[in-house]
Amino acid sequence: MPSPRFPKISISSYGCVSPLGIGREETREGLRSGRDAISPVRLFPVSSFRSQTAGQVAADLGDHAKAVAPRSRHWSRSAQMVLVAMNEAREARPDFIPDCVVMGTTSGGMTLGEEFFRSVSSPRPSHTATRRLQGYFPQQPVQQAMRVFRWDAPVHIVSNACASGTNALGLACQLIRSGAARRVLAGGYDALAEFVFAGFDSLHASTSEKCRPFDAARTGLILGEGAAVFCLESGEDGLCFSGYGSAVDTHHLTQPNPSGSGPLLAMRRALDAAGLAPEAIDYINAHGTGTPFNDSSEARGILQICPQTPVSSTKGMTGHALGAAGAIEAAFCCEALLGHFLPPNLNFTRTDEEFPLDIIANRARPSHPHRMLSNSFGFGGANATLVLERHDS
Amino acid sequence: MGWATPVGKDLQRVWHLIREGHRPDPTLESLPSGPPACPVLRISENDLSEAIALPRLRRSSRISHLAVTAAVDAVTDAGLNADHLARTALIFVTSDGGIAYTRRFYSEVVKAGSGSPLFFPETVYNAPTSHIAARLGLQGEAITLAGDSAAGLAAVRLGCVLLATGDVDHCLIVSAQEVDEITCEAYRRLGLIRRELGRDPSGEILAEGATAVVLARQGGCLVHCPHPGLTYSSNADATKQMDTLLQSVLKSHTPQIIVSGQSGISLDAAERDPIKRLLPQATRITPKVTLGESLANSAIQQVITAALALRERGPEAEALVPAVGFNGQIGVLLLTGARLEE
Numbered sequence: 110m111p112s113p114r115f116p117k118i119s120i121s122s123y124g125c126v127s128p129l130g131i132g133r134e135e136t137r138e139g140l141r142s143g144r145d146a147i148s149p150v151r152l153f154p155v156s157s158f159r160s161q162t163a164g165q166v167a168a169d170l171g172d173h174a175k176a177v178a179p180r181s182r183h184w185s186r187s188a189q190m191v192l193v194a195m196n197e198a199r200e201a202r203p204d205f206i207p208d209c210v211v212m213g214t215t216s217g218g219m220t221l222g223e224e225f226f227r228s229v230s231s232p233r234p235s236h237t238a239t240r241r242l243q244g245y246f247p248q249q250p251v252q253q254a255m256r257v258f259r260w261d262a263p264v265h266i267v268s269n270a271c272a273s274g275t276n277a278l279g280l281a282c283q284l285i286r287s288g289a290a291r292r293v294l295a296g297g298y299d300a301l302a303e304f305v306f307a308g309f310d311s312l313h314a315s316t317s318e319k320c321r322p323f324d325a326a327r328t329g330l331i332l333g334e335g336a337a338v339f340c341l342e343s344g345e346d347g348l349c350f351s352g353y354g355s356a357v358d359t360h361h362l363t364q365p366n367p368s369g370s371g372p373l374l375a376m377r378r379a380l381d382a383a384g385l386a387p388e389a390i391d392y393i394n395a396h397g398t399g400t401p402f403n404d405s406s407e408a409r410g411i412l413q414i415c416p417q418t419p420v421s422s423t424k425g426m427t428g429h430a431l432g433a434a435g436a437i438e439a440a441f442c443c444e445a446l447l448g449h450f451l452p453p454n455l456n457f458t459r460t461d462e463e464f465p466l467d468i469i470a471n472r473a474r475p476s477h478p479h480r481m482l483s484n485s486f487g488f489g490g491a492n493a494t495l496v497l498e499r500h501d502s
Numbered sequence: 503m504g505w506a507t508p509v510g511k512d513l514q515r516v517w518h519l520i521r522e523g524h525r526p527d528p529t530l531e532s533l534p535s536g537p538p539a540c541p542v543l544r545i546s547e548n549d550l551s552e553a554i555a556l557p558r559l560r561r562s563s564r565i566s567h568l569a570v571t572a573a574v575d576a577v578t579d580a581g582l583n584a585d586h587l588a589r590t591a592l593i594f595v596t597s598d599g600g601i602a603y604t605r606r607f608y609s610e611v612v613k614a615g616s617g618s619p620l621f622f623p624e625t626v627y628n629a630p631t632s633h634i635a636a637r638l639g640l641q642g643e644a645i646t647l648a649g650d651s652a653a654g655l656a657a658v659r660l661g662c663v664l665l666a667t668g669d670v671d672h673c674l675i676v677s678a679q680e681v682d683e684i685t686c687e688a689y690r691r692l693g694l695i696r697r698e699l700g701r702d703p704s705g706e707i708l709a710e711g712a713t714a715v716v717l718a719r720q721g722g723c724l725v726h727c728p729h730p731g732l733t734y735s736s737n738a739d740a741t742k743q744m745d746t747l748l749q750s751v752l753k754s755h756t757p758q759i760i761v762s763g764q765s766g767i768s769l770d771a772a773e774r775d776p777i778k779r780l781l782p783q784a785t786r787i788t789p790k791v792t793l794g795e796s797l798a799n800s801a802i803q804q805v806i807t808a809a810l811a812l813r814e815r816g817p818e819a820e821a822l823v824p825a826v827g828f829n830g831q832i833g834v835l836l837l838t839g840a841r842l843e844e
Binding site for chain 2: 114157158208209214215217222223225226227229230239242243245246247248249252255256260261262263264265266267268269270276280283284286287288289290303304307308310311312313355356357358359362363374487488489490491
């Protein structure tokens, strides 16, 4: 195995907002207990859609945001999520001032875009919709939150569909690795939006049943939302990113190559960058959306490189948070590394005979993991993998 | 380098039009809410014919036709072959993405409760990225950035970062902007669009466009990234931040050429005033007079314009490319002719 090409990037602190909880403590408990955080959608009407449920961040999100910045009560939910996650990361590392901010998102401020469209289509256009339109642009929720902390670093928005969060973290590591930045704030966010809900419904990708990643009876995905933010800098104490791999699979705009070549290439590149053999990996946090196409492609990729490694997708608990998923799931990996367990793959009933993976079915598995892979894949053939490590000093 | 602009695709011809300050006539397009109309600079279908004919792009949105056209032209211009492309990263940058399909899909959802599965996949910001990768056979890092015009400069800087890691030998930077009726309406309501052609010089003219540049470690113009860029919170703050950026440039450079990002809006002052004070002698070129406002794509147009200007001025010349995005981001790049004779 070659020596690592990728210097370790230290995770100085992080914050996380997901359907499992607001903040790391709730998140860890939710992960460890395998809490099902899927609930009926309360944010917009869903009666015309196949799926009626989603993983939603707690209704008191606004109160948490207001406690950080009173003016945030008028902000979009995206901005509130970013603010709360950013604040948690900052509280743990108050002297951290980023040179650069890299965030992933898929839908940005789509809810405000929807509001504007409805206003334009209406005979009496709303001035409020126009005023709030600035929030449609995907850097805006991040900039709003940064202003609270008086940070004026440049904001780069990565939008690689559902791999955005992982690509954003990878790009942040590249900035540090190349010497272009010393301290980077990076992560991802996405809030549930009617547009996206309708989109996955139109593709028959969402399910009216439970989300069952890697299960033989899987029928589709459930959407989710959230945000996670990491403070990154050079170093290898504690938690760190030690590898990143990315690949584009041009088989089809919405369907992965069934061979699993895209996921395989991303995982292989990440391991090569880290200078690790596949056997060194203790756990894979799979993209595992629960759709027939994604899971079979990903499983084939995993079987070709890490056939014995325990695998789970946390999307059965949280739903699929799209551009935020990679960042949220990297935070889940951190919790698992620190908390000595492997997160469960909820709603798992039966192994798919085509891919006999070691699925961590339904209950968290006690373990002492040191190295993990976190996979994210998306439309457009975006494939990205991060290697996370825990170093005991 | 390659571009598809409202005044054509030929690099030299478009450069001459920019240098002469040519002002093409925009079309006046009606908005869904009725008058007033919005001036738009469109691109000839003939300039996109190769991309439109690709089977994979048959149903794709216009932004993908635009992006693939510019990307193919840039790769051809750079003489990259399949071996080169195997070690080439792709960064695609856009402000509004596939906005026409986004509007059409959501319009169907609002009217009928569901939308067409043909539209939705093309609404993701990285759909053009995927089409470019498919057309060129790319398999490596492919990043999509979304943002205002400063994101165009950030894309170039991040391309330099990827080259610096040593993982790739080339980085293809592509930008594209399509213009839809909802874009016109949005920017009009935000007070950015020119209201009356000929009589009221304030306000911008939206333009379609796509631009691509290939970054390499040798040859061509040398790109300097003197500062990573900044976020601003108001027009006054933007002026202050531009001042900071210029000071960082002037520590080690004295650009003789400014390839301006001004488009006729009040935010232009954030670029104009500090430059007037700190670089009063520099020659200013304003591509948006000819190419219109194409947001993130405009910044890459500025980069190409700077490169073309440097080819004329020779290896000693330096060109500054500033971008004050309308949504909070601000950045500068510096190009020099130092490697032109390599």
